[in-house]
Amino acid sequence: MLISKLVCERTKETPADITIRSHGYLVRAGYIKPVTTGIYTLSMPAKRIVEKIQNIIRQEMDAVEGQEVLFPVTMPAELWQESGRYSSIGEEMGRFKDRNQRDMVLGMTHEEAAVHLARNWISSYNQLPCMIYQMQTKFRDEARPRAGLIRVREFTMKDAYSFHETQADLLKYYDRVYKAYERIFARIGMKKVIAVKSDTGMMGGSEAHEFMLLTPIGEDTLAICPHCGYKANMEVADGALDKTDYIPCGAAAEVYTGNAKEIAEVCKYLDIPPERTIKAVSFAIKGDGNRGVLVFLRGDLEVNEAKLKRVIKANIVPNDLKDSAQLVAGNIGPAGLDLKNTVIVYDRSIKGAKGMVTGANKADYHIKDFDVARDIKVKEFFDVAKVKEGAACLKCGAPLALENGIEVGNIFQLGTKYTAAMGMSVSGRDGKAFTPIMGCYGIGVGRALASVAEELSDDKGLVFPVQVAPWHVYLAALRTDDLEVKKTADKLYKELTRAGVETLYDDRPVSPGVKFADSELMGIPYRVVISPRGLESGQAEVVNRETGGKEFIPAGEIVRTMKKRINDAVKASKKTKK
C-alpha cells in the first residue's frame, strides 16, 4: 500500500475528549473515526488488524470443532418473544418495524438464532456435542458508550453456541473453549489476560468466566488472590469478613446525633469507627416504583448490587425514599420497622453484631448499644456486600487484591434456558426426547483491538505485534527526489510485497521526521529506511518498533531478512505456553 493514497489522516494533536492513551493513538493514527456516539468507521489499517484477529479466533474455534455460520442481523420479534427476552431486555436492543408494520429486532446476541437453527436440524444425540459460531456486527444501544472502542454501540463480535447431551459433556467442552480462549488472547499478543469467575447476568445459566485484560483503565474490578489463584469479578467475589470482637453491651438507647446522617458524619459525631455501625441502603425494584428494597449492612461496607439482585431475584434502581413515612433518610435503622412494600435484606456482616450504632427511624437520633440478635428478628442473613481490598480469601486465607480489567471475552454455561424456552428437543440414547444443554462463548473483536493497543503502546504511539499488525514493514524512502533512492525503494516495495511481506510504502516527499513519527504512531513492527546516506554503502536501516533496536542490512538482503523475521515472529506467536 502506498501511504500517499491511504485514506487515513494522521494528526499531531490529540482530540480533546480522549480519556485513554490507546484511544488517542487510534484516532491520531487515523485508524478509527467516530461517526456518532459509540459508532466508528474503521479505516483500512484497523480493518486489516481486525481481520487478523478474526483469523486467529477462527483458527482456534475451528480447532475445537466449531462450525462457522452467519446469523442474520435483523430478526423478527417473535423469535425473541419465544425466549422471553423481547420484553426482558430494555432499550439496549434496537427495534424497528418493517414495511408491513411487523416488529423486528437488531441482533445484540444470537442465542435465539442459534436455537432456531439447531432445533430443526439437530434431531439426535448422535449429532452432539456440536458448536456453531459466527463473527458479525452487533448493535447494542448502550446507555453510555465510552473510551473509544472499549465500549461502543456497534461492534464486531465472535459469538459461539454449543449444544450438549449432559452437563458433564458441557463441562468438558467448556474447559476446551476456556483453553482455546487462553491461546487466542496470547496469540493476539495480550500478555496480562486472566480468566475470572463472573456473573451470569441476563444470559442466565449457571457458571461463567470472563477473560480480563488487567489494566488500570479497565471498567471492571476483580478480586484476585495472589496466593491460591482465586480470581473473580467483583460482582460475584466472595471474601471472608474481617473478625470483629463484639463487646457485650447494655440495653439499646437513643442518642442525639443532630444533622449527622452519613456514616462518616455519625462516626465523627460519636467518635466511633464505621465497623461499629449498621447502615441502610435503599433501592427500588426496577419497573415497579412502589416496591422498595432496604439493605442493612455494616457501616464500612458497600452494597454489591449484582449480589443483591441475585438474592431478591429482581432488577433494582437507586431509590430516593420519598414514598415511605417510616423511613427518615440518614436515620434509618432495623428496629421496629413494619414495611409493607419493602423487602428487607440483612447482610451477613451484621450477624451477631452488638454494641452497634444504627438509625432510630426518627430525625436527629440514632440508636446505640444495638444488638442484632437481641433487638430484631432476622430469618436469614445474605452476602450482599462488596469484598474489601485485603479481605481474607475464602480458599486460603491470604489477603485479596483488587485490580481493574477490560473484559475481552466471556464464556457461559447456559443450561437449558433457551433450548427449553424455545422448545428444542432431541432424541436420546434411550429413544426418549431430551432438552439439550447449551454453552455460549463471546469475544469482542474491536475491543480486542483496543485492548492490545492499550497494553502495548508506548509514549510514541501504537505498537502492534507482527501477527496482528496492519502491515509488517513501513518502508520509508528518504529523499524521494533522489533518483537512486526512488528506484531502489520502488523496487524493494515490489519485491517485499511479492515475497508476502506486507509493506506500507511511504513514498511522500516529506521530511524524515514526519515519516519516522508516522511509522511509530501507526505501530508498524519494522521500519526499513532507504536513504542516500545508506545507499552510499549499499545498506538499508531496519528499526524494530517494539525494542527501538537499529541495524544496517545490505539492500540486497532486505527481502530475505524481513521475510524470515516475519515468518519467525508469526510462528513464535502460535506457540503459546500457558
Add this chain to the structure above:
RNA sequence: CGGGGCGUAGCGCAGCUCGGUAGCGCGCUUGGUUCGGGACCAAGAGGUCGCGUGUUCAAAUCACGUCGCUCCGACCA
C-alpha cells in the same frame, strides 16, 4: 435517566463577559529553498459560527427552545 462541560475551516483552539470587517496553529494547494527526527519563505483555497425562534439599526456574541458531542453517575449479554 440524573449532574457537569462543549458545539466557530479537515484537526486543535481563540473570539462571546462588554453586540459592529470571523481569527490563530496544524493540515491542504502552487512556486522556491531545504531535508536522517514532525523544515523555511512566498502566494492561495477552505467557515450556513450546530439548528430554530426572538431581542436589536446590527447577533458567533444576548434570551428562549432544540439537536448533537463529551465527562461523571445510573445502566451494561
